Amino acid sequence: DAKTTQPPSMDCAEGRAANLPCNHSTISGNEYVYWYRQIHSQGPQYIIHGLKNNETNEMASLIITEDRKSSTLILPHATLRDTAVYYCIVRGEYGNKLVFGAGTILRVKS
C-alpha cells in the first residue's frame, strides 16, 4: 500500500474551515484515500473516503487532485470538538487492511 505524508500538527480557529493536507505520491490506480480521526482515548472514527472524485458527507469534504498524488480533508466549520489526531490512509486492493501512520494533530482554538 502507498505511504502517506502529513504535517505533524496544525491549528485552526473555531468556526473557520480546517484544511488538512496529505501527500500520497505513490498511490496506484485502485487505491482509495481514507480519512479517520481519533479523539483522545476513543477508537478511530471514520470520516470519509474517495477514489478519484471529490467527496462530501455530513462531516467533511475530501478533495483529491487530478493526478491523485495528494488530497485535502476539509472540515467546513471547525469546532472545539474537532480537536483530534487525523489520519490519512491509502488502502490498497491487495488486502483490505488499514495501516495507520502518525497523523496530524489538529488543535481547534477559540
Added chain:
Amino acid sequence: DAGVIQSPRHEVTEMGQEVTLRCKPISGHNSLFWYRQTMMRGLELLIYFNNNVPIDDSGMPEDRFSAKMPNASFSTLKIQPSEPRDSAVYFCASSQESYNSPLHFGNGTRLTVT
C-alpha cells in the same frame, strides 16, 4: 446499530496471567481486525480475518498472542502469559470484505499488566 462491542473496557492483570479480550463485530460485516495502540508505536494492525479465516497475522508480536474467530459474531485475542510491555489499548474493528468499505472501530480495551 450497536456498533463494534469490545469487552472488557479495562483490564488490569499481573505479569504471567492469561488475558482474553473479546469483540463482537457489526452484524453483516465479514472482516474483523485487531489493532494495538501505544504511545511509542502508535496504532498497529495485529491480525485480520475475512469470513472467520485469519488472512494476515504478520503483526502479531510473538507466540504469546493468539486470535480466534469461531463464528461471524465473535472474536477473541488472547495473551498468555502476559508481560508489562503488553500494556496498551487494544481495538477491534469490522467492515465488509472490500477496500471500498470503511472499518468501524470499537471503543477499545485498555490493558495494564503489572
